[in-house]
Amino acid sequence: MDIRDALRGITCPTVTPFDDGSIDESALADLLAHVQAGGVDAVFPCGTTGEFPSLTPDERRRVVAATVERADVPVVAGAAATSVGETVAAIDRAADAGADAAAIVAPYFTTANAPAGNRRFLEAVLDDASLPVLLYNIPQCTGQRIEPETVAAVAEHEAALGLKDSSGDLAYFLSVLRETPDDFLCLQGYDALLVPALRMGADGGINALSNVVPDVLCEALERAEAERGRELQRDAISPLFEACTTHDFAPATKAALAHRGVVPADEVRPPLVPVDDAGTEAIGDAVDAALQVGDR
Numbered sequence: 253m254d255i256r257d258a259l260r261g262i263t264c265p266t267v268t269p270f271d272d273g274s275i276d277e278s279a280l281a282d283l284l285a286h287v288q289a290g291g292v293d294a295v296f297p298c299g300t301t302g303e304f305p306s307l308t309p310d311e312r313r314r315v316v317a318a319t320v321e322r323a324d325v326p327v328v329a330g331a332a333a334t335s336v337g338e339t340v341a342a343i344d345r346a347a348d349a350g351a352d353a354a355a356i357v358a359p360y361f362t363t364a365n366a367p368a369g370n371r372r373f374l375e376a377v378l379d380d381a382s383l384p385v386l387l388y389n390i391p392q393c394t395g396q397r398i399e400p401e402t403v404a405a406v407a408e409h410e411a412a413l414g415l416k417d418s419s420g421d422l423a424y425f426l427s428v429l430r431e432t433p434d435d436f437l438c439l440q441g442y443d444a445l446l447v448p449a450l451r452m453g454a455d456g457g458i459n460a461l462s463n464v465v466p467d468v469l470c471e472a473l474e475r476a477e478a479e480r481g482r483e484l485q486r487d488a489i490s491p492l493f494e495a496c497t498t499h500d501f502a503p504a505t506k507a508a509l510a511h512r513g514v515v516p517a518d519e520v521r522p523p524l525v526p527v528d529d530a531g532t533e534a535i536g537d538a539v540d541a542a543l544q545v546g547d548r
Contacts, residue, residue, distance in 0.1 A: 253293065255352045255384060258326040259414065259437050260455050261293025262469045264462040265301045267505050268315055270519040275311060277318050279515045283463065284322045286514045290466025293456075295323050298330035299355065300393060300418070301460045303502050306521035313345045320350035328386055332357040336376045347382040353413055355386040360394040371402050378411040385411050390418040390441070400427040407432040416441045416458045422448060429453050443469075443493040447485035450476035460501050461492055464508040464539060468546040488545035495538035503527045504535055511536040 264287045269279035284295065297319040298304040298312045307315065316329045329346035331354040333339040343354040356377055364370045378385055387406075391397035397419060406412055414437025417425045422445055429438050429452070440449035443459045450457070450473060462469040468488050475481040496504035506518040507527040518526050527535065 253326060255294070255326045255328070256413065256435075256437065258294040259328075259386075259439060259458075262291070262456065262462050262466070262473050263294040263296050263328065263439070263458040264292040264466060265296040265299040265441075265458055265460055266319065267463055267502060267509065267515070268297070268302045268307065269506075269515045269517070270521060271517065272519075273521070275315060275318075276515075279517075280315070280318055281322050283509070283514055284319065287462060287466045288324060290462070291470035292325065292462055292466050294326045294328060294352075295319060296328045296330065296355065296458055299388070300330075300390060301463070301501050301505055302330060303521055303524065304330045304332060306524070309342070309345060312342070313349050316346050316351050317349040326352040328353045328355055329383075330355050332360075332388070334359045334361055336373060336380075339377045340380045340382075343377070343381050343383050343385070351383060353384040353386055354381065355388045355416065357388045357390060358394050358396055358398050360396075363394070363396040367399050367402055370396070370398060371405050374398075374402070374406045375409065378406060378409045381411045383411075384413045386413045386437075386439075387415045388418070388441075389415060389424075392419070397424065400424065400431050403428050404431040407436040413437055414439055414455065418442050418458075420445065422452075425449055425454070426452060444485075444490050446489060447472055447476050447481045450481070460505050461489060461496070461508075463505050464512060464514075465489075465492070465542050465546060468542055471546065483548075484545060488542035492535075492538040492542045495535050498534075499527045499531055500524055504531070507532045507535050508539050511539050
């Protein structure tokens with residue numbers, strides 16, 4: 253499937269399973285089988301849910317290569333970094349590993365001292381990118397957002413695919429929708445806003461909960477305009493998302509996957525810690541409730 257067509261569906265930002273501190277490729281294979289059986293249209297390794305900051309460049313390449321080997325759907329590889337050179341190098345490593353596209357964020361730690369700074373950064377990366385590029389707006393992690401006017405300024409670049417917005421700010425998302433060309437993909441990354449965003453014109457979703465209940469997310473996208481989409485969002489997706497947001501999403505998603513028996517452990521790397529017993533129980537209850545709604 254063409255990467256643009258795939259991104260108009262549900263893309264799963266996959267977790268990175270660990271076993272005693274090492275990447276667990278067997279568990280990754282099981283995860284990919286699970287989400288593809290659930291109907292996802294693409295996968296996104298080495299994103300936020302995939303704990304990319306805790307992986308070395310070589311490990312990131314290994315995860316992407318293992319994902320490409322086992323995926324029957326297009327692969328968008330996380331390529332976030334703080335300099336133009338390292339971002340371009342990360343995209344090149346993803347291309348060498350067989351990815352179909354790469355996702356980049358605004359620089360973190362040293363944030364732009366003016367909006368024009370991020371435009372310079374993004375244009376420099378896009379000019380040298382060896383893959384199509386998805387912009388990734390996640391200000392709660394980067395310390396800044398990619399302003400709508402900045403997105404609009406780079407949206408017509410031939411290497412720019414679209415934007416994943418995980419800000420949780422629907423007004424921001426609608427601004428990007430208004431200010432970018434129709435062929436620039438606007439993808440909702442904040443699970444609690446999936447159906448509302450789709451009803452307002454979002455092209456697709458990149459949602460962490462598609463690791464756990466991929467069929468529920470896929471049906472919500474397909475039925476977004478119908479009452480069933482509203483029901484799935486209200487009674488399944490949003491309660492599970494709320495249970496997970498009390499914790500960091502990588503530990504919470506792994507706890508949910510372990511509850512379902514998809515991965516053998518909820519192990520995360522420092523500085524993250526596993527979800528505590530009370531949180532694990534609450535997440536498990538929310539997973540079970542979401543599955544019941546999905547089976548109605």
